[in-house]
Amino acid sequence: MKQRRVRFAPSPTGPLHMGGVRTALYNYLYAKQAGGKFILRIEDTDSHRFVPGSEEYVIESLHWCGIVPDEGVDKDGKIVETPCAEHPHAPYRQSQRKHIYRKYAEQLVSTGNAYYAFDTPEELDALRKEAEAKKSSFTYNYHSRTSLKNSLTLPAEDVERRLAQESGWTIRFKIPENRVVKMNDLIRGDIEVNTSTLDDKVLWKRTDELPTYHLANIVDDYLMEITEVIRGEEWLPSLPLHYLLYEAFGWEENRPQFAHLSLLLKPDGKGKLSKRDGDRLGFPVFPLQWTNEDGEISHGYREDGYFPEAFVNILAFLGWNPGNEQEIFTLEELIEVFSLERVVKSGARFNHDKAKWYNQEYLRRKSTKELVKAFRALEGERLSAFDDNYIGAAVELIKERAYFVHEFWNLCGFLFEAPQEYDPSGVNKFWKDDIKGIIPQVAHFLENMEPFSSNVIEENLENLIITRSWGMGKVMNTLRLLLVGRSSGPGVADIMEILGKKEVLRRISNAIARLG
RNA sequence: GGCCCUAUCGACUAGUUGGUUAGGUCGCAACUCUCUCAAGGUUGAAACACGAGUUCGAAUCUCGUUGGGGCUACCA
Numbered sequence A: 001m002k003q004r005r006v007r008f009a010p011s012p013t014g015p016l017h018m019g020g021v022r023t024a025l026y027n028y029l030y031a032k033q034a035g036g037k038f039i040l041r042i043e044d045t046d047s048h049r050f051v052p053g054s055e056e057y058v059i060e061s062l063h064w065c066g067i068v069p070d071e072g073v074d075k076d077g078k079i080v081e082t083p084c085a086e087h088p089h090a091p092y093r094q095s096q097r098k099h100i101y102r103k104y105a106e107q108l109v110s111t112g113n114a115y116y117a118f119d120t121p122e123e124l125d126a127l128r129k130e131a132e133a134k135k136s137s138f139t140y141n142y143h144s145r146t147s148l149k150n151s152l153t154l155p156a157e158d159v160e161r162r163l164a165q166e167s168g169w170t171i172r173f174k175i176p177e178n179r180v181v182k183m184n185d186l187i188r189g190d191i192e193v194n195t196s197t198l199d200d201k202v203l204w205k206r207t208d209e210l211p212t213y214h215l216a217n218i219v220d221d222y223l224m225e226i227t228e229v230i231r232g233e234e235w236l237p238s239l240p241l242h243y244l245l246y247e248a249f250g251w252e253e254n255r256p257q258f259a260h261l262s263l264l265l266k267p268d269g270k271g272k273l274s275k276r277d278g279d280r281l282g283f284p285v286f287p288l289q290w291t292n293e294d295g296e297i298s299h300g301y302r303e304d305g306y307f308p309e310a311f312v313n314i315l316a317f318l319g320w321n322p323g324n325e326q327e328i329f330t331l332e333e334l335i336e337v338f339s340l341e342r343v344v345k346s347g348a349r350f351n352h353d354k355a356k357w358y359n360q361e362y363l364r365r366k367s368t369k370e371l372v373k374a375f376r377a378l379e380g381e382r383l384s385a386f387d388d389n390y391i392g393a394a395v396e397l398i399k400e401r402a403y404f405v406h407e408f409w410n411l412c413g414f415l416f417e418a419p420q421e422y423d424p425s426g427v428n429k430f431w432k433d434d435i436k437g438i439i440p441q442v443a444h445f446l447e448n449m450e451p452f453s454s455n456v457i458e459e460n461l462e463n464l465i466i467t468r469s470w471g472m473g474k475v476m477n478t479l480r481l482l483l484v485g486r487s488s489g490p491g492v493a494d495i496m497e498i499l500g501k502k503e504v505l506r507r508i509s510n511a512i513a514r515l516g
Numbered sequence B: 001g002g003c004c005c006u007a008u009c010g011a012c013u014a015g016u017u018g019g020u021u022a023g024g025u026c027g028c029a030a031c032u033c034u035c036u037c038a039a040g041g042u043u044g045a046a047a048c049a050c051g052a053g054u055u056c057g058a059a060u061c062u063c064g065u066u067g068g069g070g071c072u073a074c075c076a
Helices: A018-033 A054-065 A094-110 A121-133 A156-165 A213-223 A233-249 A275-281 A308-316 A331-337 A352-365 A368-383 A388-401 A405-415 A424-430 A433-447 A454-468 A472-484 A492-499 A501-515
Strands: A005-008 A037-040 A114-117 A170-173 A180-185 A189-194 A202-204 A228-232 A257-261
Touching (some): A005 A228, A018 A037, A018 A257, A018 A308, A054 A308, A094 A114, A094 A170, A094 A202, A114 A156, A170 A233, A180 A233, A213 A233, A228 A233, A388 A492, A405 A492, A424 A472, A433 A472, A433 A501
Parallel strands (some): A228 A257
C-alpha cells in the first residue's frame, strides 16, 4: 500500500479555532497510525482577508499540542518556500504557487470544462438582488450562463478582445447538466448529487488574480499526492464540484478519499461554535490567547491553564471514541487506537465542565516535581524563599482539590504567607469564650510534641480533645481558622506538619493577640 | 427558499450481523467518610424526536414528518 499523505490546510484569516485544531489532530492521528506524512499547507488565496500573525499562530498552536507537521514547516517553525528532500512540494503557501494554478485553469478552458466569464461583481450583484425581489435566487449555471457575458456566449473575436484588453475576467467551471455524481465519504458512506443543483463556481478570481479555494485545493492535493482529505463538514456541499474537477483533469485514479468531520456546536442555543461564545460563556475557543488589531484579547487554552495533553484529549473525544470505556489517552495512545470509522457523524457540543475534568485528571497524573515547576512558573516571587521540598509538600496537600495549577495559590497560599486577616464568619462561629481558654492549652501541648508530624499530631491531639471533652470539631476548626485565616481547607494536622512547630505556635499566638 | 449532512439521558457518547434490566463519562442529587471544604466510596434521577411500514420481534432496516447543522461569494 502506498504511503498515506494527509494535509491540514488552514487559511490565515485569524486565530485557529479549536475545531480547526481538532481537524488537524484527526489528520495527524490518521497519518501517524499509517506511518504516513502529515502536511501543513497555507491556503492564502484570499488576499483581502489575510490577517498578519495567523500563520505563526497556527504553527505555534500545533506545536503546543504536539501535532507537528512532517512536511511544510521547517525546524525553525517557518513555512517552507523552496523544495528540498524533506519538503519536496514547496512552496507550501498557495499565494506563492500562483503560476502553477494558472496553467491548470487554462487547461480546463481548453478542454471545454471551464470558460471565461466577463460579468462584473456589480452585474452579478444586481442579478441576485433582482432575483431576490422575485423571491427566487440567481444561480450561475447551465440555465443562466447562456444569457450572460462569457466565452460560451460571446463571439470568439469578442472574447479575444476582452481577454487582451480587459484586466478583469474570471474562469468558471462548466458544471455538466443533469448528471448524478456518485461520491463516497469515509465517515458518511455513499452520497449522490444531481449536477443540475450545482452552480458554475469561479475557479480563477479577477479581483486578486488568484485561484479560488476549489481550484488551488484540488491542484495541490493532486500535486502533493494527498491520499485522504480529512476536513470540516462545511466542505461537503462542494464535494461534487471537487469530484467533477478531478474528472475534468483526468485525475480520477489519483483522487484522494474524503472524510468530512461534523462541526463543533455551541454549548447552548443554536449554531456552530464561534469566537464570541468563549467570551460569552467563559471558556476559550482558541488554543492560544489571541489579541486582535483592536487590542481585544481572546482567551486561549494554554493561557487559561490547560495542559496540552488534556486539550488534545478533549478535542479527540469531541466526535470520536475508542469504543471502550477508556477516556484518558495520550497522543501516542490516540495514534494507536484512532480510526475514522469511529468518528461520530453528528455535531458535537462542547462542554466546559467535562473539559475541566479532563484537565484535573491530567493534573493528578503529573509528578510533584512537574507541578512544583509549574507552580513556580506562575507564582515565582511569592515562592522564591521556599525550597522545592517545601513547595512539593504543599502541592501534594492540595493537588487533589485543583483543576488547574493557577488555583494552587488560593488553595495553599497560607503555607507561604501567614494570614493577614481572619474570615469574619469563621471568627463569629468559632472564636467564642470557652475556646479562648482552650487554645492556649492546646498550644502548650503542641510545644512538647515530638516528632511534629501529621500522624503524631493527629493522634495526640485527638486523644487530648477527647479526654478533655472539648469537642473535635470545635477545636480543630478553630485551629484551622487561627492557622490559615479560613474555616475550610486541608486537614489541620497536615497543615501543621508542613508549617512546622515554630510557625504553628507563632501563628496561634499572633491570632490570639489579633482576635483578642 | 434550494441542495447536502444529521438525530440515544442536560452534555459527550456505547449500542456495527434486528432479541440488552439501553452501558460508560461529565454534570446533578442523596448517602457515606470526616475537624471543615474538597477529593474518595456507594447509590439514584436522567435518553432511543414523532408517525407509518417491514418483522414473531425495531434504538437498530425502509419511508415520511419534525428538529438540528452546513452550504447556497470573484471567502476559505
